[in-house]
Amino acid sequence: MRQLKGKAxxxxxxxxxxxxxxxxxxxVIEARKWRYxxxxxxxxxGVSGIINEDFLDLSQTxxxxxxxVAASPSSALGSTRVKPDEAYCARMVEVFQKHGVxxxxxxxxxxxxxxxxxxxxxxxxxxxxLRVIHIPKxxxxxxxxxxxxxxFGSAARFVTSAFACLDLDNFAIPGVFxxxxxxxxxxxxxxxxxxxxxxxxxxxxxxxxxxxxxxxDRFLDDVERVHSANGRCxxxxxxxxxxxxxxxxxxxxxxxxxxxxFGNVQLSGxxxxxxxxxxxxxxxxxxxRVRCDTFGYLQRxxxxxxxxxxxxxxxxxxxxxxxxxxxxxxxxxxxxxRTGDYSVDYFLTPLETVAAHTKLLPPEYLKGDSDIxxxxxxxxxxxxxxxxxxxxxxxxxxxxxxVEP
Amino acid sequence: MRQLKGKAxxxxxxxxxxxxxxxxxxxVIEARKWRYxxxxxxxxxGVSGIINEDFLDLSQTxxxxxxxVAASPSSALGSTRVKPDEAYCARMVEVFQKHGVxxxxxxxxxxxxxxxxxxxxxxxxxxxxLRVIHIPKxxxxxxxxxxxxxxFGSAARFVTSAFACLDLDNFAIPGVFxxxxxxxxxxxxxxxxxxxxxxxxxxxxxxxxxxxxxxxDRFLDDVERVHSANGRCxxxxxxxxxxxxxxxxxxxxxxxxxxxxFGNVQLSGxxxxxxxxxxxxxxxxxxxRVRCDTFGYLQRxxxxxxxxxxxxxxxxxxxxxxxxxxxxxxxxxxxxxRTGDYSVDYFLTPLETVAAHTKLLPPEYLKGDSDIxxxxxxxxxxxxxxxxxxxxxxxxxxxxxxVEP
Numbered sequence: 001m002r003q004l005k006g007k008a009x010x011x012x013x014x015x016x017x018x019x020x021x022x023x024x025x026x027x028v029i030e031a032r033k034w035r036y037x038x039x040x041x042x043x044x045x046g047v048s049g050i051i052n053e054d055f056l057d058l059s060q061t062x063x064x065x066x067x068x069v070a071a072s073p074s075s076a077l078g079s080t081r082v083k084p085d086e087a088y089c090a091r092m093v094e095v096f097q098k099h100g101v102x103x104x105x106x107x108x109x110x111x112x113x114x115x116x117x118x119x120x121x122x123x124x125x126x127x128x129x130l131r132v133i134h135i136p137k138x139x140x141x142x143x144x145x146x147x148x149x150x151x152f153g154s155a156a157r158f159v160t161s162a163f164a165c166l167d168l169d170n171f172a173i174p175g176v177f178x179x180x181x182x183x184x185x186x187x188x189x190x191x192x193x194x195x196x197x198x199x200x201x202x203x204x205x206x207x208x209x210x211x212x213x214x215x216x217d218r219f220l221d222d223v224e225r226v227h228s229a230n231g232r233c234x235x236x237x238x239x240x241x242x243x244x245x246x247x248x249x250x251x252x253x254x255x256x257x258x259x260x261x262f263g264n265v266q267l268s269g270x271x272x273x274x275x276x277x278x279x280x281x282x283x284x285x286x287x288x289r290v291r292c293d294t295f296g297y298l299q300r301x302x303x304x305x306x307x308x309x310x311x312x313x314x315x316x317x318x319x320x321x322x323x324x325x326x327x328x329x330x331x332x333x334x335x336x337x338r339t340g341d342y343s344v345d346y347f348l349t350p351l352e353t354v355a356a357h358t359k360l361l362p363p364e365y366l367k368g369d370s371d372i373x374x375x376x377x378x379x380x381x382x383x384x385x386x387x388x389x390x391x392x393x394x395x396x397x398x399x400x401x402x403v404e405p
Numbered sequence: 406m407r408q409l410k411g412k413a414x415x416x417x418x419x420x421x422x423x424x425x426x427x428x429x430x431x432x433v434i435e436a437r438k439w440r441y442x443x444x445x446x447x448x449x450x451g452v453s454g455i456i457n458e459d460f461l462d463l464s465q466t467x468x469x470x471x472x473x474v475a476a477s478p479s480s481a482l483g484s485t486r487v488k489p490d491e492a493y494c495a496r497m498v499e500v501f502q503k504h505g506v507x508x509x510x511x512x513x514x515x516x517x518x519x520x521x522x523x524x525x526x527x528x529x530x531x532x533x534x535l536r537v538i539h540i541p542k543x544x545x546x547x548x549x550x551x552x553x554x555x556x557f558g559s560a561a562r563f564v565t566s567a568f569a570c571l572d573l574d575n576f577a578i579p580g581v582f583x584x585x586x587x588x589x590x591x592x593x594x595x596x597x598x599x600x601x602x603x604x605x606x607x608x609x610x611x612x613x614x615x616x617x618x619x620x621x622d623r624f625l626d627d628v629e630r631v632h633s634a635n636g637r638c639x640x641x642x643x644x645x646x647x648x649x650x651x652x653x654x655x656x657x658x659x660x661x662x663x664x665x666x667f668g669n670v671q672l673s674g675x676x677x678x679x680x681x682x683x684x685x686x687x688x689x690x691x692x693x694r695v696r697c698d699t700f701g702y703l704q705r706x707x708x709x710x711x712x713x714x715x716x717x718x719x720x721x722x723x724x725x726x727x728x729x730x731x732x733x734x735x736x737x738x739x740x741x742x743r744t745g746d747y748s749v750d751y752f753l754t755p756l757e758t759v760a761a762h763t764k765l766l767p768p769e770y771l772k773g774d775s776d777i778x779x780x781x782x783x784x785x786x787x788x789x790x791x792x793x794x795x796x797x798x799x800x801x802x803x804x805x806x807x808v809e810p
Binding site for chain 2: 012015016018041042045053054055056057058060061062065066068069071072073074075076077078079080081098099100161162164165166168169171172173177270271272274275278291292293294295296297298300301302303304305387388389390391392393394395396397398400403404
């Protein structure tokens with residue numbers, strides 16, 4: 001089997017995760033072992049590091065430093081929100097040619113997979129032999145083909161832990177609490193809040209995801225119903241919830257919205273959505289204590305909140321990407337197949353099957369308009385792992401009428 | 406030594422913490438051993454459980470359940486924001502008389518200590534023998550006399566971990582990031598963000614606490630200076646920052662503010678302050694990528710983010726409260742004395758020395774208007790413990806001019 005010989009470039013795209021550096025390090029340590037890879041370059045700040053020829057020489061990094069980086073959250077190489085078009089990708093291939101790069105590994109979501117697809121197609125067009133492997137990463141868990149995405153399990157662990165403690169907080173000082181969770185199109189991360197609910201009385205009592213049309217009147221009815229019944233109400237809400245016009249609810253609340261290179265409205269990094277819904281609850285339902293936390297950037301790569309399986313798999317997809325590059329001799333995206341409860345296997349799927357696709361929560365995981373089906377637990381539990389144990393006091397009430405002083 | 410014989414009531418006041426239930430359980434397990442305490446009642450929802458005679462019989466709780474509760478965040482008995490006046494406290498003493506309660510333990514902050522003071526003074530007035538012990542708890546760390554407060558270390562651990570990962574996030578995708586931290590009058594919790602800074606280039610680059618007057622123009626100058634120098638800027642900001650008029654900056658931004666029973670404006674549970682400052686940075690400095698997270702309720706009792714020393718000491722102050730009630734035969738507030746680096750001792754201080762006092766960050770911990778002095782680290786390190794290790798890549802840059810393809 002003739003092997004391509006040349007340098008490898010690895011880059012990280014999109015939002016950081018708690019385990020994205022496991023993929024980076026799994027890949028680098030493995031790539032350094034193969035004699036066909038003459039050097040491993042890390043592109044700084046995603047694809048922009050490629051066109052700027054801004055590379056770190058990862059052959060000269062100590063294994064110990066790499067292991068420390070693997071355990072660190074966020075994207076150690078830096079990332080970018082740039083969306084490369086054909087011209088941008090052409091420039092990337094030119095840089096690869098100049099540097100003798102024959103292997104391009106891109107760790108990211110569906111936009112990064114799309115970049116891989118364009119780069120691979122341009123390289124074919126100009127007859128430059130280049131192996132392009134996409135390595136899955138996204139807290140949104142919305143990549144097609146793969147059973148789930150590295151980065152999701154740890155973020156979901158944060159969201160589950162958050163709702164567990166926020167529900168205890170709301171139990172201690174009752175009222176309405178809204179927790180706004182990341183998720184533009186897909187509600188996977190918000191859905192994982194259901195894992196915080198151990199007892200039917202536990203919150204979150206209401207869960208809203210972008211897969212269902214959000215109606216403010218219905219939402220207020222739901223909150224009123226739960227609050228009347230329990231004296232309190234905990235709500236999990238995707239930042240990307242959409243109205244009947246299929247536009248994010250946030251765009252209606254915030255006239256001067258900010259848009260990124262992908263044409264997506266900026267959802268995270270401010271409290272607008274939750275604050276507006278809190279105001280609606282206060283004003284229209286007359287409930288006094290209404291609090292909202294927008295989880296923001298804390299949830300995507302919190303230091304020390306790591307799912308074991310997520311961390312292992314993130315490492316594996318990085319290392320496996322190198323194996324696939326040599327053994328399959330084809331481009332593709334590394335995907336995870338669930339083979340048992342719980343075991344997984346990795347395979348390579350064509351870039352086209354992942355690029356720019358979005359996998360939404362399937363209907364069987366949705367329960368009505370404001371809840372997640374219990375079956376979702378079987379899917380999510382092994383990805384999140386066991387969160388720290390917590391409990392409520394089990395003690396009888398004292399009957400004031402039967403008191404002996 | 407004649408010992409008072411009767412029931413004990415324990416209640417939890419104010420905001421939940423990650424370790425407040427350690428104090429509860431340390432107290433209950435110890436109190437159940439003393440034959441002078443005929444029963445241990447837990448008042449549900451703080452002092453309101455006392456006037457409503459809403460008690461749990463904690464003598465009938467299993468030790469295992471108690472241990473599970475000890476490890477759980479938030480206030481297991483429920484809490485309250487009620488501020489008892491003389492009449493309210495008189496009613497509490499009446500209930501104590503009716504139920505034969507001779508020991509009142511109240512776990513809370515300086516408002517709870519004030520309640521203890523009023524209750525103790527009313528009991529004396531009506532010649533009802535009652536032992537009143539205040540057990541310190543607050544993430545704000547603003548109680549007088551004690552070296553520090555149980556609950557602070559774990560919340561500070563959350564804040565430190567948060568800024569460590571948010572700084573890595575901001576390094577990966579540069580821009581301005583504001584993190585809004587709890588703290589009405591005292592900046593202890595916000596100050597602990599400095600612990601995330603391992604290297605002088607690390608964020609938070611600017612830290613604003615309520616002990617210094619906040620000036621928006623100066624703030625914008627600071628942000629511009631740091632952003633120009635580093636291409637990015639991470640800011641830690643207390644929600645309670647005040648303007649030159651000594652009123653919270655938030656009250657100027659939010660005309661219809663909500664006030665609690667203590668006359669305090671509601672600071673947490675919405676994104677107003679951070680969003681307004683983000684807008685000012687965008688509009689007046691022309692910086693495009695500005696993000697803000699208001700840490701909100703996540704920071705005060707996050708599941709699994711616990712400082713070991715905080716957890717141990719929270720347990721100890723609960724158990725010690727029972728010892729003091731018997732051995733000292735006087736009312737008071739349990740306080741912590743730092744005896745070494747790192748060791749502590751507990752003592753009882755008169756209720757008057759803690760009630761309604763607020764301990765601000767001393768000037769030696771403040772560095773200019775927008776930073777915390779390095780000396781604060783020696784104070785905070787043992788309280789927070791070691792956060793998970795993280796690292797950046799150490800690798801040489803590739804010189805694009807010296808490339809051999």
